[in-house]
Amino acid sequence: MNILITGANGQLGNEMRVLRAAHPKHQYFFTDIAELDITDKAAVSDFVTANNIELIVNCAAYTNVDKAEEDEVAAMKINADAVAILGSQGVKVIHVSTDYVFSGDEHLPCRESDPVAPRTAYGRTKYEGEKRLLAECPDAVILRTAWLYSSFGNNFVKTMIKLGKEKEKLGVVFDQIGTPTYAADLAAAIFTVIECPMWHPGIYHFTNEGVCSWYDFTIAIHALAGIEKCQVRPILSEEYAYKTPRPHYSVLDKSKFKKTFGIEIPYWLDGLKRCMEKL
Numbered sequence: 404m405n406i407l408i409t410g411a412n413g414q415l416g417n418e419m420r421v422l423r424a425a426h427p428k429h430q431y432f433f434t435d436i437a438e439l440d441i442t443d444k445a446a447v448s449d450f451v452t453a454n455n456i457e458l459i460v461n462c463a464a465y466t467n468v469d470k471a472e473e474d475e476v477a478a479m480k481i482n483a484d485a486v487a488i489l490g491s492q493g494v495k496v497i498h499v500s501t502d503y504v505f506s507g508d509e510h511l512p513c514r515e516s517d518p519v520a521p522r523t524a525y526g527r528t529k530y531e532g533e534k535r536l537l538a539e540c541p542d543a544v545i546l547r548t549a550w551l552y553s554s555f556g557n558n559f560v561k562t563m564i565k566l567g568k569e570k571e572k573l574g575v576v577f578d579q580i581g582t583p584t585y586a587a588d589l590a591a592a593i594f595t596v597i598e599c600p601m602w603h604p605g606i607y608h609f610t611n612e613g614v615c616s617w618y619d620f621t622i623a624i625h626a627l628a629g630i631e632k633c634q635v636r637p638i639l640s641e642e643y644a645y646k647t648p649r650p651h652y653s654v655l656d657k658s659k660f661k662k663t664f665g666i667e668i669p670y671w672l673d674g675l676k677r678c679m680e681k682l
C-alpha cells in the first residue's frame with residue numbers, strides 16, 4: 404500500500420518512522436506541516452491523488468491542552484476540520500484520539516461505548532474530529548490513547564528527568580490516575596491494524612497495560628534514570644496551579660482492541676524501560 408503518515412515529526416509520527424523498517428512491503432510518505440498542512444484541503448487532495456495514497460495514518464494534532472483552552476478555534480481547525488478533510492479523500496484512514504473525550508470522573512476503565520463528556524477545549528475538538536471523520540469516512544479506524552511519551556519530542560518523562568536533576572524536592576500529583584503509553588507501542592498497534600488481513604473499522608482504546616498516578620510514574624522514571632537526590636512528594640491536584648482541569652481517572656479499557664486484533668499489550672513499566680534505554 405501507499406501510506407501517508409501526517410504529523411510525522413511528532414512523538415507518534417517519529418515512532419512510525421522507526422517501525423517502518425520492520426514493514427518494508429509498503430511505500431511510506433512521511434509529512435509534517437512543512438510538507439503537507441492537513442488544514443489545506445486542496446493540498447491534501449493533490450497529495451493523495453499524485454501519490455496514489457491508499458491509507459492515511461493521522462498522527463498530526465493540536466496537542467497543547469492549555470493553549471487549546473485559549474484558542475479553541477485554532478485547535479478545532481487541526482483536530483476536527485482537518486480530520487474531516489482527511490476523511491473525505493476516499494481512502495482508508497487510521498486516526499488517533501484521546502482519553503480527554505471522557506469526563507475523567509469515572510471509577511472504572513472506559514469502554515468505547517461509554518458516553519463521552521469532554522471537559523476541555525482540547526477534548527471537545529478531538530471529539531468533534533472523531534464525529535466529523537466518521538461522517539466522512541464511516542469505515543475509519545480511531546484509536547483513543549492517553550499519557551503518550553517517547554524518546555522523540557517533549558513529554559512528561561523528559562520533563563521529570565530534567566527536574567529530577569535540577570531540584571532537591573518535587574511535588575507531583577497522585578490523585579490523577581491513568582496509563583503511561585509508550586508511543587512506540589502505539590505505533591506497533593497501528594501496524595497491527597495495517598497488517599491485519601481484515602479491515603475492522605470503528606473506535607478502539609489503546610494504551611499500555613496497568614494504571615498509576617503521575618506521582619508513581621515519576622518515581623519509576625527517577626529510579627530508571629538513577630536520580631536519587633531529588634525527593635518526590637505526592638501532592639493533590641488542587642495544590643498544583645493547573646490552567647486547565649485534568650481528568651482524575653482516565654483509564655481506558657482495551658478489551659475490544661485485544662480481542663479484535665488478537666494481541667497482548669506491554670505493561671506501562673516495561674514500555675518506560677524500553678523508552679529510557681533510548682534516552
Ligand SMILES: NC(=O)c1ccc[n+]([C@@H]2O[C@H](COP(=O)([O-])OP(=O)(O)OC[C@H]3O[C@@H](n4cnc5c(N)ncnc54)[C@H](OP(=O)(O)O)[C@@H]3O)[C@@H](O)[C@H]2O)c1
Nearest residue numbers: 410412413414415436440441463464466499501548549551
Ligand atoms: N501526547 C499525549 O499525551 C496524547 C494523549 C492522548 C492522545 N494523544 C493523541 O495522539 C496523537 C499523537 O500525539 P503526539 O504526542 O505524537 O503529538 P505531537 O508530538 O504534538 O505531534 C503532532 C504533530 O502534528 C504536527 N501538526 C500540527 N498541525 C499540523 C498541520 N496543520 N498539518 C500537519 N501537521 C501538523 C505538529 O507540528 P508542530 O509541532 O509544528 O505543531 C507535530 O509535529 C494526537 O492525535 C494526539 O491528540 C496524545
